[in-house]
Structure formats: structure tokens, C-alpha cells
Amino acid sequence: MITKEAAYKKAFENINQSLKEKQAKREIMLNAAYKSNARLSEIDRELAVIGAKLAVDALAYGADTVEKARDKSEALAAEKKLLLKKAQVPEITYNCDICKDSGRVSGKICECVKREAAAVIAEALSREMPLESCRFDNFDLSYYPDATDEKNQNPRRRMTSILNLCRDYVSTFNPQTSKNLLFTGDSGLGKTHLTLSIVSGVIEKGYLPIYGSAENLFSAVEAERFSGEGRGNYDALLNCDLLVIDDLGAEHATAFTKSVLYNFINTRILTGKPTVINTNLTMKQLEERYTPRVSSRLIGNYEGHRFIGRDIRQQKSLECSG
Numbered sequence: 001m002i003t004k005e006a007a008y009k010k011a012f013e014n015i016n017q018s019l020k021e022k023q024a025k026r027e028i029m030l031n032a033a034y035k036s037n038a039r040l041s042e043i044d045r046e047l048a049v050i051g052a053k054l055a056v057d058a059l060a061y062g063a064d065t066v067e068k069a070r071d072k073s074e075a076l077a078a079e080k081k082l083l084l085k086k087a088q089v090p091e092i093t094y095n096c097d098i099c100k101d102s103g104r105v106s107g108k109i110c111e112c113v114k115r116e117a118a119a120v121i122a123e124a125l126s127r128e129m130p131l132e133s134c135r136f137d138n139f140d141l142s143y144y145p146d147a148t149d150e151k152n153q154n155p156r157r158r159m160t161s162i163l164n165l166c167r168d169y170v171s172t173f174n175p176q177t178s179k180n181l182l183f184t185g186d187s188g189l190g191k192t193h194l195t196l197s198i199v200s201g202v203i204e205k206g207y208l209p210i211y212g213s214a215e216n217l218f219s220a221v222e223a224e225r226f227s228g229e230g231r232g233n234y235d236a237l238l239n240c241d242l243l244v245i246d247d248l249g250a251e252h253a254t255a256f257t258k259s260v261l262y263n264f265i266n267t268r269i270l271t272g273k274p275t276v277i278n279t280n281l282t283m284k285q286l287e288e289r290y291t292p293r294v295s296s297r298l299i300g301n302y303e304g305h306r307f308i309g310r311d312i313r314q315q316k317s318l319e320c321s322g
Contacts, residue, residue, distance in 0.1 A: 003236035004117075004208045007124075011116035012103050019101040022092050033087035043080045047073060111206070118203045129211060131203075134196035136167055144309040155309035159190070162305050166194050170201030175241035176272055182298055183278035185307030188314060191278035195244050198276060202242050209242035214261075215251035221260055234260075238267050241274075248279040253289055262294050269301050277302070 034040050050073045054066065094101045096112035103113045141163070146156035162183075169178065183191045199211045212220075220233045237243055243264065251257060268275050277298075279286065287295035298304075 003210070003232055004121075004240050005232070005236065007117040007121045007208055008109070008113065010120045011113050014116055014120070015095070015101055015103050015113065018095060019092075026090060026092055029087070029089045030084070033084060033089050037083060037087065040080060040083055043076050043083075047076050047080075050076070114206045117208060118206050121203060121208055129196055129199075131196055131200050134193045135200060136163065136170075136194075136197045139163055139190065139193055139197065140312075143312045143315055149308075153308055158306075158308050162307065163194065165305065166198055167201075170198055170205070173202050173205060173207065173242070173274075175207060175274065178242070178274040180269070180274055180302040181276045182302040182304045183276070183307060184282065184304065185280070186311065187280050188311035189307035189309050190312060191307055192246055195246060195276055195278050199242070199244055207241040209244060210237055210240040211244040211246065213246045213250065214248045214257075217245060218251055218257040218260055222256060225256075237264060238271075239273070243268060243273070243275045245275070245277045248277050249281040249285070249289060258290055258294070261290060262297075265294060265297050265301075269297060275302075 050069050054069050054073075096110060099105045099110035099112060101112075103110055141156060141160055144155040144159045146154065148154050169181065172178070183195065185191060196211070199209050202209050210217075217237065221237070224233050245264075248261075265275065281289065283295060283299065283304075286298065
């Protein structure tokens with residue numbers, strides 16, 4: 001898991017390192033050009049003399065004298081630029097023309113840092129989660145039967161509706177106004193695929209989500225608690241743009257994890273920060289496992305969507321074995 005603060009820190013480091021590498025490369029080529037062409041050093045000396053004289057001449061002489069000195073200076077600068085071009089010494093090209101790769105504009109963090117931070121968190125998540133393979137455009141609806149079952153439900157229509165809802169969720173995502181989502185249903189019905197697709201889409205928009213299985217998220221907070229190293233992970237989970245808890249109910253439930261879950265849910269509701277949770281448990285099972293305090297907040301503050309159909313992993317396994 002990577003926190004928002006760590007992602008921004010790494011983003012600044014990446015941007016700064018990229019600029020340093022460009023500057024170092026140019027410096028090597030610049031030194032080589034000066035060694036091979038003495039005229040460059042001569043131009044620098046002439047420019048220094050003109051610069052010093054300009055400060056005096058502006059006071060002691062008329063405008064014509066100053067103008068001539070400036071013309072001479074501009075001619076020397078143009079000559080130098082041409083010589084450096086012939087020596088193939090590149091000008092530094094910035095990745096961001098707005099902040100010139102400083103990462104800040106008028107004291108505020110530049111948009112390029114936010115994009116880089118999003119890339120950092122995407123890379124970190126991709127090491128643990130298959131972000132690249134879980135996208136909206138490869139969510140295969142053909143695995144859901146297009147027929148009404150005994151409960152008068154059509155899995156294909158239901159899952160098409162949920163897929164469209166997830167796409168709309170990303171297209172309109174706002175860390176202050178987006179709603180909370182609760183995905184329920186049996187294992188192998190695509191809950192993780194769609195939540196990862198949401199995470200990918202939110203990252204592409206420049207926001208910083210935190211995604212993890214309930215077991216890993218709770219373990220990170222518990223390890224932090226007993227290590228005495230502060231509460232960086234805990235605070236990050238409370239304050240990130242989007243918190244996605246995968247496979248709630250598969251973790252080992254303790255009094256501590258139940259308390260942490262309640263605090264995550266309750267605090268993010270109070271601060272208006274969106275959360276997406278998926279679970280194999282029913283609402284009744286959630287209430288029995290996590291107490292009515294948790295289930296009442298899920299019922300009252302989350303938009304619930306139940307996944308239906310046949311286990312896709314089993315279907316794919318049968319295809320491979322066939």
C-alpha cells in the first residue's frame with residue numbers, strides 16, 4: 001500500500017531526478033563544446049565586458065551608446081547559440097512548460113505532480129493487483145446468462161446495468177461528492193474486476209485512491225499500531241480520494257479489525273469521502289460479523305448492488321480443460 005503523501009513525495013523526486021539528468025547531460029556536452037571551440041569562451045568574456053560597461057554607460061552616455069552595446073550583446077548571444085547548435089548541445093526541454101519541472105506554480109503544486117503521483121500509485125498497485133488486465137472494456141458480459149432465472153432476474157441485464165454504473169462513477173468522480181458503493185454477491189462474479197476498473201479510471205483522472213484487500217489494509221494498520229511508528233497508513237486510509245476495500249469478510253475478524261472498519265466507514269461518511277466495498281457476504285452476514293453499527297451505516301449510506309450469475313472463474317476453467 002502506498003499513501004497519498006508517499007506518492008506525492010515520490011512524484012517530486014521523479015520530476016527532480018529527470019531534470020537533474022537532463023541538466024547533467026547538457027553540462028557534459030557543453031563542456032565538450034567549449035573544449036573544442038575556443039570562440040565560445042571568447043564570446044563569454046566579451047559578453048561579460050559589455051554587461052559591465054552597460055551598467056556604467058547607462059548613466060554616463062546617451063541612449064545611442066547603450067543601444068549599440070545591446071545590439072553587440074545580442075549579436076554575440078546569437079553567435080554563441082549557433083555554435084552550440086552546431087556542436088549539438090541541446091537546450092533543456094521541460095516535461096512541463098508550466099512549472100519548468102519545478103513541481104510548483106505560484107507556491108501551489110503543479111498539475112504535472114498530480115499526474116506523476118497518480119502514475120506512482122498506479123505502478124505500486126499494479127505490482128499487487130492486475131490493473132492492466134481489469135478494465136471496463138474487457139469486462140465480458142457474455143459470461144452472464146441472458147435469460148430470466150427462477151427469481152425473475154436476468155444476469156446479463158443486471159450486470160450490464162452495473163457495468164454502466166461503474167463507468168458513470170468514474171466519468172463523474174469527485175472526491176468530495178461521489179457516492180459510496182457496496183458490491184455484494186458470490187465469489188467469481190466480477191466484483192474485483194469492476195472495482196479495479198474503477199481504481200484505474202480514477203487514477204487516469206489524476207486522483208489518488210487506495211485499494212487493497214480487507215486483510216491487507218487491516219494488517220497494515222495493525223502493524224503500524226504495534227510498531228509505534230505513528231498512524232500514517234491509518235490517516236491515509238481515512239483521507240485518500242477514494243478508498244476501495246476488496247473482499248471484505250475474507251479477513252480474520254477481531255475486535256481490532258471490527259473497530260478499524262467501523263472507524264473507516266463512519267469517518268469517511270462524516271467527511272464526505274467516497275468508499276467502495278465489495279464482499280461475498282450478504283447484509284445479514286455483514287451484520288452478524290461486524291455488528292449492527294457497521295451494517296446500519298452500509299445500508300443507510302451506501303448504494304448497494306448485488307452481482308448475480310454463474311462463477312466466471314469456473315466457466316473459464318472449464319473452457320481451458322475442454
